[in-house]
Amino acid sequence: MRTQVCIIGGGPSGLILSQLLHKAGIDTVVLERRTRDYVLSRIRAGVLEFGAVNMLRKAGVGARMDREGFVHDGVYLAAQNRGFRIDFKRLVGKQVMVYGQTEVTQDLYAARDAMGGVVIHQAEGVTPHDLKTDAPFVTYHRDGAEHRIDCDYVIGCDGFHGVSRTCIPASVLNTYERVYPFGWLGVLSQTPPVSDELIYANHERGFALCSMRNENLSRYYLQVPVDDPIEKWTDAAFWDELRRRIPEDAAGRIVTGAAIEKSIAPLRSFVAEPMRWGRLFLVGDAAHIVPPTGAKGLNLAMSDVHYLYEALLSRYNDRDEAALDGYSACALARIWKSTRFSWWMTTTLHRFPDQAGFDQRIQETELAYLESSDIAQAALAENYVGLPY
Ligand code: RFL
């Protein structure tokens, strides 16, 4: 088989890139290791920056998001039972959209189907070849046979554990990493959200986050030791702990119910540079990971797609490769800013195992300064709603 752009990974970044390129008349094939049901069962991001919202509209998949998503003008921050609000709309004139990654992926698959886009599921042993030549190709196994796709470019949208990044020689690739000494216990429950906007809570027992998917679906997170056995967190233990960590008025309003999903995720910051090697380009989690405290992971994948899509358009429409040559540097400039913001939100809001004395007072002062200063709040708001592409 031959295509122009072979995309490895059928998560949100691979799907939206193939959708945008297809709309622009550029042929793509997406190779996904898992089944569609598996991809759609992953519960992850919940907050879209305004830039990501516009990208989805541009890809022709914004209709259900605009109907069913929730536009949020701000968030609450809380520390030791006291809360204050960051008003994005007043401070920076922008908002975010609360719309789950599962819904985004579902809309993208529906759009790919409607356009006859080629997404090959259960593609095993996906391997890129000849990436430093003008004729790269990708092989994979399916139904007991080996298949080959010849292409102009290979795009690695295959997440942190994918194969694409491993194709770049270690002598070329620089990686930067911070692993945080805790995890997030996430719970999805069919109950009304406790608050109309998200609550990020700093507490001496650890961080807590109250988020949501819709008026009868809540998403909550607790900072926990990353190696905690999940059985320890019975529904009752989870609700009790959440109530302790958020302000009393919110705790009093919580509607509890059975958890329909419960898991513990590690937190890390990771950046791989460069994001291009020959005819291979990395996008999204394949190149970088942020801790979820700033709600940036999916949004960064979207801005990478934006830069790469524009660069591929210049290449195919105008035979101009300058933007492709500049892709890695351009994407990384924005990635590092979101990496900084996600690190800052994480260090400001979590309790670290060795946190005492000086570190503790600095964290308290960071929050007190934020509460008292419109300028500090505007900096948080500018980053949270998303820096411009
Ligand atoms: P994905 O979603 O990991 O998709 C990669 C796809 O590639 C496939 N794959 C392969 N296919 C073929 N061959 C191989 N060898 C392959 N290896 C892997 C995988 O099966 C998969 O389908 O990467 P992508 O598209 O770059 O998207 C990134 C986002 O999924 C991720 O950044 C976000 O989910 C991060 N994230 C959040 N981001 C936000 O913007 N806002 C949030 O509020 C937010 N909350 C979160 C999050 C991530 C979380 N976890 C558990 C990681 C909350 C959590 C708890």
Ligand code: PHB
């Ligand atoms: C979510 O709703 O899953 C969510 C929201 C905000 C975050 C992280 C996750 O910072």
